[in-house]
Amino acid sequence: MFHEYDVIVVGAGHAGCEAAAAAATMGSKVLLATMNMNTIAQMSCNPAMGGVAKGQIVREIDALGGLSGIISDKSMIQFRMLNKSKGPAMWSPRTQNDRMRFAEEWRLALEKIPNLDFWQEMVVGILVEQDKVVGVKTTMGIEIRAKSVILTNGTFLNGLIHIGEKQFGGGRTGEKAATGITEQLIELGFEAGRMKTGTPPRIDGRSLDYSKMEEQKGDEHPSKFSFSDTKPLERQRSCFITYTNHEVHETLQTGFDRSPMFNGRIQGVGPRYCPSIEDKINRFSERERHQIFVEPEGWNTIEIYVNGFSTSLPEDVQYKALRQITGFENAKMFRPGYAIEYDYFPPTQLGLTLETKLVKNLYFAGQINGTTGYEEAACQGLIAGINAHHNVHGLDSFILKRSQAYIGVLIDDLINKGTNEPYRMFTSRAEFRILLRQDNADIRLTELGHSIGLASDGRLNNVLDKKNDTARLLNDIKQKKVTPELVNDQLHTLNTATIKEKVSIHQLLKRPEIHMHQIKSFDQEVETYLDKYSKDVLEQAEILIKYENYIEKEKQLVDKIEGLENYKIKEDFDYDQVSALSSEAKEKLKKIRPVTIGQASRISGVSPADISVIMVYLGK
Incomplete structure (x- = not known):
């Protein structure tokens, strides 16, 4: 009845949908298993996408070639850019969505992917041979073979719903909980915990x-x-x-x-x-x-x-x-x-690809890792789907750095620090947030998404045009100068200092009181010239001009920190032989197994002194 799949995705929430879509689009033969075909991509909580830091994640998913941004756009009933009164690092897009249309658009998008099959039934366990996952088992006793499996079970693992003194099993109101998987994973040696979330009337x-x-x-x-x-x-x-x-x-x-x-x-x-x-x-x-x-x-x-x-x-x-x-x-x-209680598995049991350390070719994504939020789940699903595909086809692991994306920050936090409460993304979690803005997610990530076969040729061409147009506009703005006679009246109106000699538009735009749309009103020739560029290019150029010094400082910091990322640590490195390490550091390092000095430095309980000891030991 079933042939062997490259990837089986268990669960069709936001993580599962992105995982299945990514792996299938890149060429893997994928099965998406769900308990109910009618609740694919259901918005279990609020009917909205994005928000502070979450909006940046949705844009990053889109830039890489994922579908959450497109689905959100097709189903939105309201759009707001939050935090516009603050700097651009804080600007965060948010949509209010039509709940039924959101789920419908996701299902229709998935059904258009040729390599993607569906199966409606509860998965009660995974098939494991020699510490490697080889498929899944369903409630009817059907065994479906696969080269990799991604678990995206959301709040369904032994889900328990509470209303006052009443309690009953369920993964969502009106839907039964998923059983069997937690118990099997614990038998295999995984550590599990319980979290809760809630929803309003x-x-x-x-x-x-x-x-x-x-x-x-x-x-x-x-x-x-x-x-x-x-x-x-x-x-x-x-x-x-x-x-x-x-x-x-x-x-x-x-x-x-x-x-x-x-x-x-x-x-x-x-x-x-x-x-x-x-x-x-x-x-x-x-x-x-x-x-x-x-x-x-x-x-x-x-x-x-x-x-x-x-x-x-x-x-x-x-x-x-x-x-x-x-x-x-x-x-x-x-x-x-x-309120609903459910099982999760502390994410320190995963590698940066979201593959588990105990069972090869098995991936976890979404709330099973202790996160909360559609956006956090979706981006994990995307990364798990990409890496499952790469693993099956003998390709390199796909890992985003903290300096590349909020997605990289989220996964790095989970793997190195773990979480004992539902993890939610905030802009404050990213040390390079001036670089990780929502407006430049395509410039940061689309070429990368295209190189792995996820973002289309059209996407790549669009981002190359945007980069070239922005560079051309920045160069021209430095050359184009305006006279005091032309602009001083407008400068006075804007409560900013007048000029005594010709200055470039670039210099004027560095002033906080002056914006690109105001520059247009200074001169008809300038307005005609600027109108040739898209709104996105004009916005990109203005941000790069106004925050030039801050952006440059962050880039220098990235270069400095990435030196630590180049120092590799062998997977079988014996931390017990480094006597100067603290006991806590040894315990954490043996559990996480960092692949670089940089990753080791971000593990909770590992001090700068411990890092120095390791670097001395490695001769670095």
């Missing part, structure tokens, strides 16, 4: 009074995620903002004695940066109110996602408290919020 939008809330519109000139030819929005749906109050908090507190989070029934660690509403009012008792985002689930549906009200309190307490929120006085609930 869903509400009938017809029952809300939006006139009492603050409207949150999309950007006036919406952009998009993908560097391809997807279309920006011509119309958008608004979100709304309201707030909790003292009465809401008092009502919620009446259910604390029945809360699984406070009475000890939930053992897993929850996401620090996305706490439940009961956790917020408990930890921040001095706060009189908390912000609630009212997010539509799509273009035509009446269902509303209540962002900021994640909870596992009893449903009657949820309902009563919701109706005390401004604008929610007559709210009708579709389904209550809940």
Whole structure:
């Protein structure tokens, strides 16, 4: 019935979809196994993609040739570029999406890939021979052979849903948990743990009074995620903002004695940066109110996602408290919020390719590694899919450095530091964030994506044109000068110093008060010239001019640090023979098995003194 596959991907969430699409597009014969074909790429939590640092990840996925950016663009109902008041390293794209269209677009995109097959059934175990994975086993006892397997099980591994004092098995509301895999992996020697996450109640939008809330519109000139030819929005749906109050908090507190989070029934660690509403009012008792985002689930549906009200309190307490929120006085609930506990495997058990150290050709991606968020899962799936394909076909490992991408930062953090709480990406985690901006993800990564057969020729040509146009524009701007008579009136209006002699446009653009669109108004000839360039090229040139010194300093720091990355450590290096190493360093180094001095320096518990000792020992 089944021939041997190159890659089997278990789970069809964001990680699984990207993994299957990447491996199949690059030429592997792939099987995507899911418990339910109707829930492929389902947005289990909020109907949105991107946000701070997460938006950069989606753009990086797109630049490499992944599909999350394209799918997000095709299904978005609102676009916002967050943090525009800050520097460009902080600018983060975010889309509000139509939940049903998002899943539909993903399924349609996957079905167009010739090398990709589907199978609907629960996978209950992997087939292992001589410490190497050789396939999977399903609930019906079917054994399907493969050269590599990628596990992307999300919250389904022994998933347990909590609503007040009620608890029942499930990976999502209305869907059963996945069993068997955790127990087998533990028998094979893997370390496992428990984490939790939560989701808010869903509400009938017809029952809300939006006139009492603050409207949150999309950007006036919406952009998009993908560097391809997807279309920006011509119309958008608004979100709304309201707030909790003292009465809401008092009502919620009446259910604390029945809360699984406070009475000890939930053992897993929850996401620090996305706490439940009961956790917020408990930890921040001095706060009189908390912000609630009212997010539509799509273009035509009446269902509303209540962002900021994640909870596992009893449903009657949820309902009563919701109706005390401004604008929610007559709210009708579709389904209550809940918490879910699930198994994960500490990611220090993986290599930088996301292949496990204990079982060859077995990869983990997504929440199984202790991360949270669609974007974090999707980028892991992409990297696992690429590396599974490369492994099967005898190609070099594909590893992104911390200086190349947020994806590189995320995986490096997971492998070297591990995580004991759901890991979420932030711009602050990246030491080179001025280089890792959302606007230049294509310049950083598309040539790399094309070289491995993932990004198309058209993508490559577009990025080469962008690089060439930007270089040409920067050169011309340095040559083009303007006179005091031409620009001093405008400079005075912009509250910036006037000039006494000719200066280049390049010099003017270095001033924080002056932007490219204002330069256009200085001179008709300049405006005509600049109009020849695309918005992306103009933005790229302005950022490179304004942040030239900062960018150069980061590049110098990258060069300095990458010297450590060139010092390789043999896989079988015996740390016990280095007597000057601390006991903690020996323990961590033997567990992680870093491949370079640079990687070793980022492991928690390994001090600079330990690194010096190793370098002396290696004769470096």
